[in-house]
Amino acid sequence: MLYFKLPAKVFEANIPKLICDLAQLDRDGSEAVTLDFLRVEYWIPAGVVLMCSMVKKWTESGREVSFKNHLMCAACSYLQRMDFFDRVGMKLPENFRRHAPGTSFVEIQQVFPAPMRYHDPMVRRLAECLAGTQDRMDDVLRFSEYALGEVVGNCQQHAEKPGFASAQYVSSRDWARIGIADYGIGILESFKKHGSPHYSDGMDHSQALDRAMKPWVSSKTHLVQGPYRSSPNKGIGLTMIRNMLAATGGQLFLASGNAWVRFENDHEAESGTLPGGAVLRGTVVSLGFARSQVDNFRLILSEAQQALNLTPEPGDDMFFV
Amino acid sequence: MKTIFPMEERFGSFLSDGNLANAFRFTEVEPALARGFVVFDFRGVTNMTSSFCNALVATLAARDFNEFSAKVRFSNCDALIQTFIRGAVAIGRREAAEVA
Numbered sequence: 004m005l006y007f008k009l010p011a012k013v014f015e016a017n018i019p020k021l022i023c024d025l026a027q028l029d030r031d032g033s034e035a036v037t038l039d040f041l042r043v044e045y046w047i048p049a050g051v052v053l054m055c056s057m058v059k060k061w062t063e064s065g066r067e068v069s070f071k072n073h074l075m076c077a078a079c080s081y082l083q084r085m086d087f088f089d090r091v092g093m094k095l096p097e098n099f100r101r102h103a104p105g106t107s108f109v110e111i112q113q114v115f116p117a118p119m120r121y122h123d124p125m126v127r128r129l130a131e132c133l134a135g136t137q138d139r140m141d142d143v144l145r146f147s148e149y150a151l152g153e154v155v156g157n158c159q160q161h162a163e164k165p166g167f168a169s170a171q172y173v174s175s176r177d178w179a180r181i182g183i184a185d186y187g188i189g190i191l192e193s194f195k196k197h198g199s200p201h202y203s204d205g206m207d208h209s210q211a212l213d214r215a216m217k218p219w220v221s222s223k224t225h226l227v228q229g230p231y232r233s234s235p236n237k238g239i240g241l242t243m244i245r246n247m248l249a250a251t252g253g254q255l256f257l258a259s260g261n262a263w264v265r266f267e268n269d270h271e272a273e274s275g276t277l278p279g280g281a282v283l284r285g286t287v288v289s290l291g292f293a294r295s296q297v298d299n300f301r302l303i304l305s306e307a308q309q310a311l312n313l314t315p316e317p318g319d320d321m322f323f324v
Numbered sequence: 325m326k327t328i329f330p331m332e333e334r335f336g337s338f339l340s341d342g343n344l345a346n347a348f349r350f351t352e353v354e355p356a357l358a359r360g361f362v363v364f365d366f367r368g369v370t371n372m373t374s375s376f377c378n379a380l381v382a383t384l385a386a387r388d389f390n391e392f393s394a395k396v397r398f399s400n401c402d403a404l405i406q407t408f409i410r411g412a413v414a415i416g417r418r419e420a421a422e423v424a
Binding site for chain 1: 336337338340341342343346349350363370371372373374375376378379382383387393396397398399401403404406407408409410411413414415417
């Protein structure tokens with residue numbers, strides 16, 4: 004029986020440590036595992052959905068997973084409200100009143116890997132939480148919808164296993180967060196499996212992650228022989244999000260395999276590998292931004308396009324009637 | 325002949341799914357384009373993703389930019405939707421030029 008004491012706090016800065024610890028437990032295969040929640044106080048959405056994803060993976064494969072001190076930890080009510088226990092198949096009595104949906108956080112949502120599934124209602128719900136409004140024309144709502152639409156789409160298209168998503172807004176810090184995690188094939192395997200020209204023998208997870216962040220790169224861009232004779236992917240989704248977050252003082256964190264990378268504001272990316280040979284089976288994405296910085300989504304989008312040299316020509320006005 | 329596709333009616337007010345856009349382009353838009361003019365009506369559409377826009381617009385433009393320029397139009401687009409479409413047209417123009 005393996006035993007792991009979960010950390011008190013998980014933020015963007017220490018999430019690689021959590022990934023490493025959970026990946027180490029994952030490496031130990033089928034041995035029963037106990038997760039101790041005693042110290043758990045506050046985890047960002049990416050940490051919660053990562054743990055949800057891992058526990059789901061383990062229980063689906065028949066691994067015995069038990070929780071200890073989960074009812075007495077400081078975050079118990081928060082995790083219950085996020086439907087964490089429900090999502091991993093544990094029914095707990097609800098001794099609290101749920102907030103109206105879409106206030107400061109959203110219950111964990113499942114992202115299905117089906118080839119064509121409409122996730123828009125789920126994306127809308129997460130975006131409304133981040134923006135604090137249902138006004139369809141609100142800039143923060145549209146920015147949030149865009150970012151969520153792209154990262155949920157990536158998970159849906161590439162993971163090949165279910166993923167989990169959640170969102171949260173911390174009003175005291177004016178900080179909105181999105182977390183998505185899956186226990187799918189990961190970025191390196193996606194390049195390899197689809198015979199991408201961006202894959203090369205000997206490529207490691209760090210190189211795959213680095214490649215995935217470059218514009219015009221997707222594991223499926225080259226697949227022009229599919230049923231619709233063209234790949235839906237141009238390979239700019241992540242780059243656009245990174246550019247938009249950089250322009251708004253936001254953060255982007257990705258981890259896949261044993262590699263992670265973090266972008267903060269427009270600073271140089273920080274990256275690393277998980278120590279001890281730990282390998283995450285799947286992908287984790289965390290995004291953060293301040294509502295107050297998203298003042299004009301159209302301008303932010305336009306600047307992100309210009310950074311990719313997507314410059315319209317004056318004659319393009321003729322397309323609009 | 326002119327075919328009008330009411331986008332909100334088909335996909336809702338937020339157009340996000342690139343796979344759906346790709347299927348729509350292949351099964352409905354390209355046959356309509358072979359018959360004549362195509363207008364995408366964006367009335368009621370408030371937002372989209374680059375994935376959706378590129379899978380539909382950029383791919384269509386890259387396939388034959390001259391035909392696209394002559395026969396495809398977009399109506400009732402607000403400033404944001406226009407920005408998405410202009411970006412996708414730029415991609416299509418670039419890809420068409422690379423093939424030529």
